[in-house]
Amino acid sequence: MATEQPAVEAIALTRRYRAGGQRVSGLDHVSLTAARGEVVAVMGPSGSGKSTLLYLLAGLDDPDDGCALITGVDWRSVRGRARDRLRLHACGFIPQGMSLLPQATAAENVEVPLLVGGVGRTERRDRTAEILDRVGLSDSAAKLPDQLSGGQQQRIAIARALVSRPAVVLADEPTGSLDSATAEVVTRLLVGAATEQHAAVVLVTHDPSVAQLADRVVNLHSGHLDPAALEDDRSGGTN
Numbered sequence: 347m348a349t350e351q352p353a354v355e356a357i358a359l360t361r362r363y364r365a366g367g368q369r370v371s372g373l374d375h376v377s378l379t380a381a382r383g384e385v386v387a388v389m390g391p392s393g394s395g396k397s398t399l400l401y402l403l404a405g406l407d408d409p410d411d412g413c414a415l416i417t418g419v420d421w422r423s424v425r426g427r428a429r430d431r432l433r434l435h436a437c438g439f440i441p442q443g444m445s446l447l448p449q450a451t452a453a454e455n456v457e458v459p460l461l462v463g464g465v466g467r468t469e470r471r472d473r474t475a476e477i478l479d480r481v482g483l484s485d486s487a488a489k490l491p492d493q494l495s496g497g498q499q500q501r502i503a504i505a506r507a508l509v510s511r512p513a514v515v516l517a518d519e520p521t522g523s524l525d526s527a528t529a530e531v532v533t534r535l536l537v538g539a540a541t542e543q544h545a546a547v548v549l550v551t552h553d554p555s556v557a558q559l560a561d562r563v564v565n566l567h568s569g570h571l572d573p574a575a576l577e578d579d580r581s582g583g584t585n
């Protein structure tokens with residue numbers, strides 16, 4: 347249940363690209379908010395701007411017009427290391443596809459944001475153990491990514507995004523290559539981040555059964571946002 351002002355906000359976000367001498371519209375005046383405790387699914391056809399939106403919300407890219415705010419801070423007002431620090435504390439990002447460090451164990455992968463954030467060894471260990479337990483992979487802590495299934499790898503990527511207890515979790519097609527049962531497990535973990543960690547979760551998906559677990563669904567078409575059916579009844583548990 348959403349209870350507060352937006353944890354993440356897009357205001358008339360516009361992003362244009364140049365490709366082969368042509369101007370391509372990635373996103374055109376898109377406005378969107380998500381409050382802590384709320385899960386928003388972003389749907390839309392391939393090329394409609396979903397990843398562009400997520401990267402702008404994460405401060406990993408800059409808009410040509412409009413702005414994105416995270417925990418009330420306009421990304422335009424923070425640059426360089428300050429931006430990295432803000433992202434580290436405020437935003438867990440789950441990119442599309444395989445994103446784990448291949449030479450690092452599952453636990454080491456999960457620990458990365460804490461390490462970068464200067465969290466001490468004992469606290470790192472405790473928080474990593476706690477989040478690995480939450481995603482059901484305590485027994486896999488010492489395994490390398492290639493010793494894990496696709497679904498397990500994605501659960502580790504989610505654990506890594508959640509371990510710093512961010513206000514906002516952004517997930518780009520987190521269930522893209524997973525079977526439907528595993529996709530549901532992964533989606534319920536993200537929904538659990540909203541209920542248990544009181545995070546705002548914005549997830550990009552092509553899958554209506556994933557979107558169904560969100561509180562709200564919005565649709566992008568050619569860089570424009572259409573409000574879609576509201577899903578007020580979250581049907582999932584917290585796993």
Ligand SMILES: Nc1ncnc2c1ncn2[C@@H]1O[C@H](COP(=O)(O)OP(=O)(O)OP(=O)(O)O)[C@@H](O)[C@H]1O
Nearest residue numbers: 363364365370371372391392393394395396397398
């Ligand atoms: N770096 C780039 N250079 C040029 N054009 C780009 C770039 N990134 C995205 N685009 C274009 O912007 C539009 C939106 O792309 P985006 O990747 O955000 O779509 P998407 O909805 O995430 O697609 P998919 O579902 O296939 O991942 C597309 O027309 C795409 O070709």
